[in-house]
Structure formats: structure tokens, C-alpha cells
Amino acid sequence: MHKHLDKFWTLILLGLIVRLALCFWTGHPWDFEVFIRVGYYVAKGSSLFGIYPAESYYNEGLGQPIFPYVTGLGYLPAWGLYTALTYKIYSLLPVSPFFYYFLLKLAPMLGDLASTQLIYSLTRIVTGKVEKARLNALTFFLCPFIILVSAVWGMFDSIPLAFTLASALLLLLDKPFLSGLCLGMGIYIKVVPIIYLPIHMLYLSSKRDVREALIHLLTALLVPFILTMVPLVYFGWETSKAAITIFSQTQRTGEVLTYWNLSALLNDLFPFSSGMLNEVFSFPLVRYFWVLGLIVGYLLYHKLQKSSSEPQSLSLPLKGHLLATIGFLLTRTFIPEQFVLYLAPLIIVQAKGWRSEKSLGWMHVWVSALTFTFINLYPFAFAYLINPEFWRTFSYLASTKPYSSVRYFARFITAVLFDLLLVKILCGMVRSREESA
Amino acid sequence: MKKVLNLLRDKKVHYVVIVWVLLIKVVEIIAELLANIELLHFFELLGFGYLSTTSRIVWDALVAITIIWLVYRLAKDTFQISLGIRQLSKRALLTTILLLVWTASSVTAVLQFAQALSLPPASPQLEISRYYAPCNTANGGLATYFTINDAEQGANVTLDLSKSVFSNAFSSYEIGEISMFGVKDGGLSYFSLKDSQMGQKMIEMKFFGNGTDGLDGWFANKIQLEEPLKVNENTTLILLLKLEPSSDNTAWTYIKLDFLSADNEKYSLVWKFHDKPINSMLYSTDKKMKMYLLGSSVEWTFFQFNLQNVFYTSFSIHPKILTCIEYGVGAEADNIVTVHFLLAKISDCPLKVNGELVESVKPTLKLDDSGILFEGANVSRLYATSTLKPCKKEKHFQLFLTKISRFEKYEWSLPEHHQEVEKQIRFNSINNSTRIFLNGREVTSKTRVFELSAYESLALQDEATLTVVNEVDTYLMPIISILLIPPLALCLWKTFKSKKKMESAYAAFYF
Numbered sequence: 032m033h034k035h036l037d038k039f040w041t042l043i044l045l046g047l048i049v050r051l052a053l054c055f056w057t058g059h060p061w062d063f064e065v066f067i068r069v070g071y072y073v074a075k076g077s078s079l080f081g082i083y084p085a086e087s088y089y090n091e092g093l094g095q096p097i098f099p100y101v102t103g104l105g106y107l108p109a110w111g112l113y114t115a116l117t118y119k120i121y122s123l124l125p126v127s128p129f130f131y132y133f134l135l136k137l138a139p140m141l142g143d144l145a146s147t148q149l150i151y152s153l154t155r156i157v158t159g160k161v162e163k164a165r166l167n168a169l170t171f172f173l174c175p176f177i178i179l180v181s182a183v184w185g186m187f188d189s190i191p192l193a194f195t196l197a198s199a200l201l202l203l204l205d206k207p208f209l210s211g212l213c214l215g216m217g218i219y220i221k222v223v224p225i226i227y228l229p230i231h232m233l234y235l236s237s238k239r240d241v242r243e244a245l246i247h248l249l250t251a252l253l254v255p256f257i258l259t260m261v262p263l264v265y266f267g268w269e270t271s272k273a274a275i276t277i278f279s280q281t282q283r284t285g286e287v288l289t290y291w292n293l294s295a296l297l298n299d300l301f302p303f304s305s306g307m308l309n310e311v312f313s314f315p316l317v318r319y320f321w322v323l324g325l326i327v328g329y330l331l332y333h334k335l336q337k338s339s340s341e342p343q344s345l346s347l348p349l350k351g352h353l354l355a356t357i358g359f360l361l362t363r364t365f366i367p368e369q370f371v372l373y374l375a376p377l378i379i380v381q382a383k384g385w386r387s388e389k390s391l392g393w394m395h396v397w398v399s400a401l402t403f404t405f406i407n408l409y410p411f412a413f414a415y416l417i418n419p420e421f422w423r424t425f426s427y428l429a430s431t432k433p434y435s436s437v438r439y440f441a442r443f444i445t446a447v448l449f450d451l452l453l454v455k456i457l458c459g460m461v462r463s464r465e466e467s468a
Numbered sequence: 469m470k471k472v473l474n475l476l477r478d479k480k481v482h483y484v485v486i487v488w489v490l491l492i493k494v495v496e497i498i499a500e501l502l503a504n505i506e507l508l509h510f511f512e513l514l515g516f517g518y519l520s521t522t523s524r525i526v527w528d529a530l531v532a533i534t535i536i537w538l539v540y541r542l543a544k545d546t547f548q549i550s551l552g553i554r555q556l557s558k559r560a561l562l563t564t565i566l567l568l569v570w571t572a573s574s575v576t577a578v579l580q581f582a583q584a585l586s587l588p589p590a591s592p593q594l595e596i597s598r599y600y601a602p603c604n605t606a607n608g609g610l611a612t613y614f615t616i617n618d619a620e621q622g623a624n625v626t627l628d629l630s631k632s633v634f635s636n637a638f639s640s641y642e643i644g645e646i647s648m649f650g651v652k653d654g655g656l657s658y659f660s661l662k663d664s665q666m667g668q669k670m671i672e673m674k675f676f677g678n679g680t681d682g683l684d685g686w687f688a689n690k691i692q693l694e695e696p697l698k699v700n701e702n703t704t705l706i707l708l709l710k711l712e713p714s715s716d717n718t719a720w721t722y723i724k725l726d727f728l729s730a731d732n733e734k735y736s737l738v739w740k741f742h743d744k745p746i747n748s749m750l751y752s753t754d755k756k757m758k759m760y761l762l763g764s765s766v767e768w769t770f771f772q773f774n775l776q777n778v779f780y781t782s783f784s785i786h787p788k789i790l791t792c793i794e795y796g797v798g799a800e801a802d803n804i805v806t807v808h809f810l811l812a813k814i815s816d817c818p819l820k821v822n823g824e825l826v827e828s829v830k831p832t833l834k835l836d837d838s839g840i841l842f843e844g845a846n847v848s849r850l851y852a853t854s855t856l857k858p859c860k861k862e863k864h865f866q867l868f869l870t871k872i873s874r875f876e877k878y879e880w881s882l883p884e885h886h887q888e889v890e891k892q893i894r895f896n897s898i899n900n901s902t903r904i905f906l907n908g909r910e911v912t913s914k915t916r917v918f919e920l921s922a923y924e925s926l927a928l929q930d931e932a933t934l935t936v937v938n939e940v941d942t943y944l945m946p947i948i949s950i951l952l953i954p955p956l957a958l959c960l961w962k963t964f965k966s967k968k969k970m971e972s973a974y975a976a977f978y979f
Binding site: 270271281282322 | 480484485487488489491492495496507508509510511513514516518519520522523526527530777780781784
């Protein structure tokens, strides 16, 4: 790609055109259908949290009737409010529902663009090289997996990712308050970026002082709290239901892009033992294994910070982000594919050379994540908005033996390979720290 | 492999794992404590209330081992106390064993104290149930208004549709085209309209099998509508039914609706309710009939379906008119199965209470004023239960040598007209050893383990007092105390001995 860096803006435009061409007629059959219906119901005055765990029915002309009803969102109110806003805009215009789908994906696509700009800025700060910054920005923006998540799936993780990267950038620019504000916004949109808060605290405590670290912490926590409470109070939505919706996310047993999806494979192979399997996979130590993963990630970062030859090295917080993300991805029992987005900029920005081992590492990571995604949900199913039969065909194959067993087995193998890649990256980081020490 | 083993021996790794396990335990305790607060019930999602007994024992044992491990690590790292058995003298070995037994007893006792402190409260609620007659009706009998006198403003009121009386509860209930298979002769299988003991009209349908095991039999009544019903966006099928379970989990009942589409094609929707758990759907081979299989309808179960939505979801076209209703009941022919329908109505609007869609047989609503507005069906007698919170609460602990007791006392003032109503007290029953006293008299129940128990309060008059006593055994407390005696005695004896020695030394020096 580096041969074409002089055509930087043309390639960015190309990335945008590809996204625009794919966005309005595709979507994840479950997630996107939930977004479509939640947008409709909340815009019509329903409580964003009242929908969960009750049913939101299919509305003629919006989405497809592939599920009689779907559940609500498991996030803080930001995304639900955005979906309602897009429905309001759509309902004011005499246009096709495809415009509504486009509006739903507009924010994630803008999130991609913002993240690209931030990767460019971070690389320039860390390496001081414009060419490298352009290469890293394009590596992210033109990555097929990134395009798939935002423009095809319709998942919005690129928005909290952009806020997280902005927070890291502001941290490097010695603006801890603004950095906390950005991280708080990221947490407000999707709670995941909260895992980076201890890294920021450790960095600020070492570089500045504990007082500033505490201000950063308070800002990052108060922003999502206040922004959550405002709509709850204003619209009179039930706080307890909001909390139930969000807490329910901690209860997910082994699924999706993690070796823990062994649970689903064993359930398929030995359905009679599902009770025992559920017992094992929801055991406290398994359910909260991610807490151990994060503690280890933070301790490794603390060691890295202490042993670093330049204690105020610019790439330190990014390495911390990477350690926390890998620790989380390797231990949580429920890892949706879109969580891979949080890895992307961290691996890309820290790549040393044009064809370094690490940049190759990112390619391996996204290829394995994409392979998993297409095994988990066959690519044609993303076109369910055009014809619901695409979904029904997938649904038949995914629930009928022996196809279902083959799918579960392939999912498990791909997830294990993905996790091994993460372990390799982690070992590489620990080894390089030992060498530098 | 060697690296991994070295890593496992690293004391920092030990501390990380210990902190992790204890952190999860702390989260569990905090979640359980917060979940007891009325507005913070949702914290129970973070706890482990779902664990089976075996998992619970394993988890508690793991926590206990972790605490002992922490004590050992701290003893080793802070005080350099090593437990290498070869290095220990007999006295040191004995002291170490005593120390270990004492630590284990103390940890168990601390956990028992924590258990006593964190036991969820009984949180009793006095329920007053009575029948209400409508104040007025409107909208052609489809909207009915009731006034609830007993409930406080903002209180929760639970309605029981299975005990309420509906007028015009069925869209069609005459005998139509009967079909049957695998039934015993003699008119033992039937479809009829009956009166319940509570004065309700109900459809009763019976399948009396001919006794053949493995043969699926049925009895069905198909009613062609003389005037087909137009289906609009609000047309709703409302069902309130109860199916008697069969001995071999093969019983079912169904309601089948035949429609004509805009191009006069016939389509059918079937809702089939089983006595076993099931949740599935099926299409006929020509894709013109869709059957929804729903399970566990052996208690009174309430359903309502928007016909246009379900039809569109099933066939991706709109229905025009409804032409036929069919009721069926069946099972393997070695069964006798009865089904009752209290509501089987196709209404122009869904059943709503105070504007909220009814989703269960016992909907609960919060009263802003004392009024209840029923829409979608005509209710002539409404059975409602209002809940009274205690006006006085007290809680205290008593410590005994081998047990801790927690006393909770609740008092209510009863409203007027209490002679005419049914009253019950519901509360969280904690465990087998929980003792309950109602107005000073001890009451017993078979279903108190982790379930809500209800006691009919025959003795209740102007006020009610409930005392709940929970006891946690602390058998190890004496062991802890006794184990402390030998080292204390030894210490005192040594001090006394050294003092005597000193005195003798002083005496020898001076004299």
C-alpha cells in the first residue's frame, strides 16, 4: 500500500464510496433489526429500557419480519437515542426505509473516519513521520473487517473507539481533563472503554500527579452518569430497568469470538448435558475471569511503565491500552466480533516498519476475525434487508445437523486461532520489554 | 512448561489470584446486600443467586481455601513463618496445627456471622383481595371503569383475570362441525359452555381417549362464521385458558383461525398449547398454514396476539377477513384431557389496563388514583389484590453461645371492611429453620424453602403482627474459645514462672 501513499485522499474517498455502496441495503439480521425497531419505538414515545426484556414487534415496512419480536438494547442511552433521532428524521421525509438504514449507519461510518484521523495524529506524535501516519491511517480505513463492522453489520463501536483514541491523544498532549471527558463519552456510547481508565490513571499518576489522575477518573465516570440520568429523568424511564438492561451484559455465557464458545459446541454435541455445561460456564470464576485478565493487563503495564527507559514515552499509554484489550479479549466469556475494533489502532500505530512483524500481526488478526464472522453468520445473511430468505437459509443451516455441528466446530477452531494470535502479540510485548530492560 | 511452572510458583501470581477471588466474593456480598434495598433490587443480577447447591458449595469452599491461602502467604512473606514439616519441633508442629484449626474455625465463624448479617429480610406484604363491580362502561361495553378502595395512592394492585368475570367472553361458541379420532364412544368427549363456581362462563372441552397407548387422538369443533370478521390493524385474539396435564406430557389444545387474503386465498394460523415446555413454530408444506407451538399451559395462561402482525410475519401479506374458528383438544389416546377457556375473543382492540397492554394472567399496576380502566373486554366482576406495606418495622439480633438469631417484627393496621375480604401475608421465607409468628401464634408451612409462602390470616382483625426469626448455628465458636485457652495458659504460666525466677534471683542477690 505504501506505493500509493501519494494518492492518500483518493484512497480515503475510495473507502468512503465502498462504505456508502454497502451500507443502505445490508445489516446484521439480529443487531440491525433491533436498532431499526428500537429507533421506531423510542421515537414513538416508548421507554428505551421498557422494551427490555419485553418484546418489540415487527413493523410493516421497516426491516424484515424474520423475528416476530426482538429484545431491546443492552447499552447506556446514547445509541438508543441516536436510533430514535434517525427514525424521526426519516419519518419527516418522503423517502424509502433504505434512507433510515443509511442514517443508522452514518454515525458508525463517521466513527471510522474520525478514528482514521486520530490514528494519523497518534502515529505522527509517536513516530514523527507523515508517511507512516498516512500508511497507518489507510491500513485502518481500508481494512475489510472495519468496513464490514460499520457499513455492513451496522455496529457502532467505531464511535466509542474514536472517543477512546481522542482521549489517548489528549493524554499525550497533556490535557487530562479533556482526555477524561472524551473517555467518558466513549463509555457513554458503549461501556467497554472503561477498561482503559486504570491505564490512564497509572500513566497520569506517574507523569503528572495523583490529583490530576483523580480528576480524570471523576470526569470519565461523571460524564456517562450524568448523560444517562438526564434522559432517564426527562423521559421518566425506569432507572431499575436501565440498570437491569446494562447489568444483564455481565451474565453472558461462553459465546462468539472466544475459546469459551466451546460451550455452544458442547451444547450442540451433547444437548442432554446442557444443564451441567451452563453450570460450569456460569460459575463465578468463569463469569468474572475477565477481572483477572484486566488485573494482569494493568500489572504488566505498571511493570512496563516502571522499567521503561523513558518513563514518559509517548507510546506507553497505547501499549497499556493494548495490554488491557488483550487481557479482556482473552478472558471474557462473551466477545462479540466488533470488539476487535479496539485492537486495530493499537496494533497498527505501534507497528515499527513498513513490513514489520506487528503490522503483519494486524493482518492476521483481522483475517481471522473476518473468517470467524463469516462462519458465525454466513456472508449472504447480511443481505436480509433485500430478501428475508437469505436469513431463513442461514437459520436453517445454522440449526440443522450436521451443518450446525460443523459450524460450531469451525467457530471454535477459528476463535482458538484468533486467541492464539493475541497470546503471540502479548508474548511479543512481554519479550520486547524484557529485552529492553 | 518450565516457565509456566515457575510462574505458578511466583508469589505475585499467588497474590493476583487471591485478590481476584476475594474481589469476586466482595462483589457478590455487596450485590446481595444492595439487592435487599427496595429500589436497588437489580443488583441481584451481579450476584450468584442462580448457582445450584453443588456449585454454591464448591464456590464457598474455594473462597474459604483462598482465605486460608492468604493467611499462609502473609504468614510466610511477612513473618517468615515456614510450614516445612521437617524443620518443625513437636511443640511447633502442635502449635501450627492448633493455629490452623483455629484459623479454619475463625474463618467459618466469620462467614457464618456474614451469612447472618446478609440474610435477605422477610419483606412481608399484606395482600387484601376482593371483587369489584364496575362503576361505568363505555365504548359499546369494551371499556369498563373500576374504583379500588383499599389501595393507597401509588401502591401496586394485582388483578387476577382467572378469578374475574367477563361478559361476552367468546367470539363464537356454538357447536359446529365436530371431528374426532381415538376417542371412547358414548359422548364422553365434548365441547360445551359451562358456569364456574365463581359465576364465570367458560368453554369446557374434553378429550376422552379410547385407551390406546401411542395413538394420537383428538376432538375438534369447527365453527364457520356466518358473518366473516374484517381484520384491521387492531384486531386481537385474546385467550385465557387452562389445560389439564396428561400423565405422559402429550396433551395439547389449539385454536385455529382461517382467513381469506385480498386475493381470496385461504390461510390459517394455529396456536397450539401443550402441557410440556415447548416454544416453536411450523409451516404446512404449502406454506399456507402456520402453527405456533407454546408450552406449559397447565395453569391459567393469558395470551393476546395482534392478528394482522402475526399474519404478516407468517405469510408476508395482509389478511382480509376471518372466516372460521376451530377449537381442538387431544393427547395420546390413553389419556383424558380437559381444557377450559375463560376468554377466547376476537376483539377490535387489545386488552389494556390503564392504557398498558395486558401480558399475563395477573397483571400488576401502580395506582396513580384509585381508578382502573379496562379496555378490550367487558369485565362484570374484577378480582383485584392490593398490597399494604407494614406501618412499623423492627429488627434486632441476639447472640448465643452456639447461634445467632435475627428477629424481624412487622405490624399493619388493617383497613375498614376487612370482614368482607380475603387477606394473605406474603414474605420471603429464608430456610427450613425460619420460624414465623403471626399475632403471637407460631405458624408452619410446607413450602417455605426459597419460595414465597402465603398464610391465610384467620386471626387477623384490626391489626396484624408478624415476627420472623432466623437462626444461624455457630457451633465452632466454643472451639475457637477453647483453643485459645492452652496458649493463654501457657503464656501465663511462663510469665508466672519467669517472675518467680526473677524474685528468687533478687532474693539471692540481696540476702
